[in-house]
Amino acid sequence: MTDVLVIGAGPAGMSAALDLQQRGLAVTVVDDLPSPGGRIFAAIESREAHGGEERTGADLAARFRKDGGTYLPATEVWQIEVGPRVFVTQSGKARILKPRFVLMATGAQERPMPFPGWQLPGVMTIGGAQILLKTARQIPADPVWLAGSGPLLLLYAHQLISAGGAIAGVLDTTPTGSVAAAAKFLPGAVPYGWRDLARGLAWWVGLASTRTIRGVTALEAVGSDRLESIRYTTRSGDTGEVPAKLLLVHDGVVPSLHSTMAAGCAHQWNDAQRCLEPIVDRFGRSSVPEIFVAGDGATIAGARAAIVSGKLAAIGIAHADGKVSAQDAEVAVAPLRRKLASAARFRRFVDQAYPPVEMAIPDATMLCRCEEATAGQIRSALTGRPHLGADGVKLATRAGMGPCQGRQCGASLNRLIAEVHGVGREEAGFLRIRAPLKPLTLGELASLDEAS
Amino acid sequence: MFQKLKAGRLSNREVTIVVDGVTFAAEDGEPLAAVLLRIPPYSARNTPVSGAVRAPYCMMGVCFDCLVEVDGETSTRSCLTRVREGLSVRRQAGRPDPLGAGTDD
Numbered sequence A: 001m002t003d004v005l006v007i008g009a010g011p012a013g014m015s016a017a018l019d020l021q022q023r024g025l026a027v028t029v030v031d032d033l034p035s036p037g038g039r040i041f042a043a044i045e046s047r048e049a050h051g052g053e054e055r056t057g058a059d060l061a062a063r064f065r066k067d068g069g070t071y072l073p074a075t076e077v078w079q080i081e082v083g084p085r086v087f088v089t090q091s092g093k094a095r096i097l098k099p100r101f102v103l104m105a106t107g108a109q110e111r112p113m114p115f116p117g118w119q120l121p122g123v124m125t126i127g128g129a130q131i132l133l134k135t136a137r138q139i140p141a142d143p144v145w146l147a148g149s150g151p152l153l154l155l156y157a158h159q160l161i162s163a164g165g166a167i168a169g170v171l172d173t174t175p176t177g178s179v180a181a182a183a184k185f186l187p188g189a190v191p192y193g194w195r196d197l198a199r200g201l202a203w204w205v206g207l208a209s210t211r212t213i214r215g216v217t218a219l220e221a222v223g224s225d226r227l228e229s230i231r232y233t234t235r236s237g238d239t240g241e242v243p244a245k246l247l248l249v250h251d252g253v254v255p256s257l258h259s260t261m262a263a264g265c266a267h268q269w270n271d272a273q274r275c276l277e278p279i280v281d282r283f284g285r286s287s288v289p290e291i292f293v294a295g296d297g298a299t300i301a302g303a304r305a306a307i308v309s310g311k312l313a314a315i316g317i318a319h320a321d322g323k324v325s326a327q328d329a330e331v332a333v334a335p336l337r338r339k340l341a342s343a344a345r346f347r348r349f350v351d352q353a354y355p356p357v358e359m360a361i362p363d364a365t366m367l368c369r370c371e372e373a374t375a376g377q378i379r380s381a382l383t384g385r386p387h388l389g390a391d392g393v394k395l396a397t398r399a400g401m402g403p404c405q406g407r408q409c410g411a412s413l414n415r416l417i418a419e420v421h422g423v424g425r426e427e428a429g430f431l432r433i434r435a436p437l438k439p440l441t442l443g444e445l446a447s448l449d450e451a452s
Numbered sequence B: 001m002f003q004k005l006k007a008g009r010l011s012n013r014e015v016t017i018v019v020d021g022v023t024f025a026a027e028d029g030e031p032l033a034a035v036l037l038r039i040p041p042y043s044a045r046n047t048p049v050s051g052a053v054r055a056p057y058c059m060m061g062v063c064f065d066c067l068v069e070v071d072g073e074t075s076t077r078s079c080l081t082r083v084r085e086g087l088s089v090r091r092q093a094g095r096p097d098p099l100g101a102g103t104d105d
Helices: A011-022 A051-067 A124-137 A151-162 A178-206 A260-262 A305-319 A325-351 A375-382 A392-395 A409-420 A442-446 B032-036
Strands: A003-009 A027-030 A070-072 A077-081 A085-090 A095-096 A101-104 A109-110 A123-125 A139-142 A144-149 A168-170 A216-222 A228-234 A239-243 A246-250 A253-255 A267-270 A275-278 A291-293 A364-368 B002-004 B014-019 B020-026 B068-070 B073-077 B087-093
Touching: A003 A011, A011 A051, A011 A101, A027 A085, A027 A375, A051 A305, A070 A239, A070 A246, A077 B014, A101 A305, A109 A124, A109 B002, A123 A124, A123 A260, A124 A139, A124 A144, A124 A151, A124 A246, A124 A275, A144 A151, A144 A228, A144 A239, A151 A168, A151 A178, A151 A246, A168 A216, A168 B073, A178 A325, A246 B032, A253 A275, A275 A409, A325 A409, A364 A409, A375 A409, B032 B068
Parallel strands: A003 A027, A003 A101, A027 A070, A101 A291, A123 A246, A144 A168, A144 A246, B014 B087
Antiparallel strands: A077 A085, A085 A095, A109 A253, A139 B002, A216 A228, A228 A239, A267 A275, B014 B020, B068 B073, B068 B087
């Protein structure tokens, strides 16, 4: 019997599970990875922790293994129905879990960064390269080009150089002057993030001797079967082309929306972070009363804040379940809210220094990688049809219909709809997310046992 | 395209896997996509739409460009599949035939 189903064993999910178990609620945690930690602490149990944050992650994973309730690794959630009824698959077998509450701790993904040629082998995300470093201890074999903006670019550059790798150059898309403009938020950022700021500065200094092309406004990956060169344009109109075997790109991270969208939770547009996110109350409760959301899946604030937000949602669930009085809940969450507010002030500095870039999307860009629909095809389907939203344009062009289910094109479709129809991003809407959320074999479906 | 730290040495338990009929050494528990990025032609599949070559892109289960056939099961994300002894892998060409899964050409 499960009282609370936690989806995701990253920092938010692990910390929530520990807190809920301690309060006497029976927890089951499902996660798509084979070991706890989520993307940020991937394979944390089998590698050496670097720095305080990773030691925190390793400690959290150890406590979670011991006292975090029933843990189902390598388990995919593919349907969430009212009830809640949650359909999962593990080792080729499907079953339905019927908890009283669900805590979505599904974390973040990198913001899709479409440009012509981004689908070519030889183009990958920086987050992906970092996962390769964490889980396979492997680095690019040749000097690599990095393109984009954000703290993760600096961190990976630092980690790569420390590991003995080499950087051919950086194509920096950070808007000119944004770091200087962020200075006014620096005092607010210091109490929570002084360590991060000091490290970030060190990484930035460490890149000083690396060839850097600043003010990049357009990129193109060129090649027939794989990346051969990169073309770029800068704000001042300069263009260039450099030979390359591997290009790693990054434009920040956004909440993973598919679970909360599929569950019917209401979402809103976050203009500072330029992404949709689920609407939650002060306890992390979504618009669906049985569903709570914590961590980066609720709003991007990073791993340390996710640990705090997991605890906060656990208290929210215990309160909703009658295990904790309203007054006790308020007392328990007060210090957590102060910490989250402090984290948010740090985040405001980061968002100002490295704002989401969202480079212009030329018509030739393969916006939907799965169905190979171009931005030009999508724009012409939308033009003159103001009634056509995300689902309409999906039917017209197949964009969003492939196996990734819009995880790579959904946000860009939202941008193009807003651009062509001249509406806001919230109004432009998102694809309707349908089950199964993850590919499912007929055998798995047939194994579904309603009684389980 | 990628290489192990310290010039290709594997430190965890070494296992062998078969990719398109060829045997390769790999590290127990590493993502299968990591292996595909170390061995030519550094790719995972051809798309069903145009037949274009694709390789692992996101490494976190959200792009579905690293789909391969693993032990007969088609359209498996190699970034979420962990390497174990004897894994049999085929790069996926086009749209998999649901009735032909797991059979030889």
